[in-house]
Amino acid sequence: MLASWYDQQGPAAQVLQVGELPDPAPGPGELRVRVTVSGANPGDTKKRRGWTGSAMPYPRVVPHSDAAGVVDAVGDGVDARRIGQRVWVYGAQSYRPFGTAAQYTVVPGDLAVPLPDHLSDDLGASLGIPGITAHRTVFADGPVDGTLVLVNGVLGGVGSLAAQLARWGGATVIGTVRRGPELDRIDPAVVSHAVALDSGDPAAEIRAHAPGGVNRIIEVALSDNADLDDAVAANGAVIAAYATRDERTEIPFWTLLFNNVTLRLLGSDDFPAEARRQAARDLTAAAAAGALTVDVGDRFPLADIAKAHDRVDAGGRGRVLIDIPR
Helix, strand or coil, X not given: CEEEEECCCCXXXXXXXXXXXXXXXXXXXEEEEEEEEEEXXXXXXXXXXXXXXXXXXXXXXXXXXXXXXXXXXXXCCCCHHHCCCEEEECCCCCCCCECCCXXXXXXXXXXXXXXXXXXXXXXXXXXXXXXXXXXXXXXXXXXXXXXXXXXXXXXXXXXHHHHHHHHHCCCEEEEEEXXXXXXXXXXXXXXXXXXXXXXXXXXXXXXXXXXXXXXXXXXXXXXXXXXXXXXXXXXXXXXXXXXXXXXXXXXXXXXXXXXXXXXXXXXXXXXXXXXXXXXXXXXXHHHHCCCXXXXXXXXXXXXXHHHHHHHHHHCCCCEEEEECCC
């Protein structure tokens, strides 16, 4: 099969290779997916770079955890009727060496989720890491129906899905963007009120829409927004943080404490298995109902995977996808 891999960590152009690898075969409880679209995430590029000092977990890594494709083989214990089924894949390279940047990937059966026929491969390849992370930020602490949810970084990959899931779950969503011109990109059907963080007093603007504070805060940059979150949190609120800029992040401890705020930190590779399965069910249901969309940015052929990784590292708008040749 045609695949990309790296045998050492480093810059994308130096370590990512593209060539032929043996076709994988599914073992017991596994199935094989013929990949059509692979999704590239910041977590994938961080693993490749050795972020935070992480070492190579395996002698060879085929990157990427997310994909869409078609089941073409099953191992013992997996229903043969799954062959030919369109699926979206998550967790392929989470504690596993070989991910989805290849014509075939082999995963445990429950990591390949049936993809309704009316949904695109692009959407399916965008539901894995960002979708399951978004689901966990919104629902880890219970239903959000009737609550006020603040999503910081509402235009980001996780933030946009978190906002849509919160709205799907019955919440009123307030979203923030970094700069005023980005407000034009907000979907008012999802985000009831949007605030630019470069405005004069974003906390006051949020409080104008939530006088009693917000019940849940989805946080992409805890080190940057800790004071803002403290200023707008309701008593008993939850701050669900999945990223930060500073490794040793400071928080206004005493005011958060007296406000009985819960700080939940979320690492997608280590969510409980049942939480991941519930997220997969809900993401599929919400997408099937038309409640989820993704903004696809740049897409690349597999031969240009190094450029795709550089694009992910550079940031910017939209999901980065890689088309896998047949």
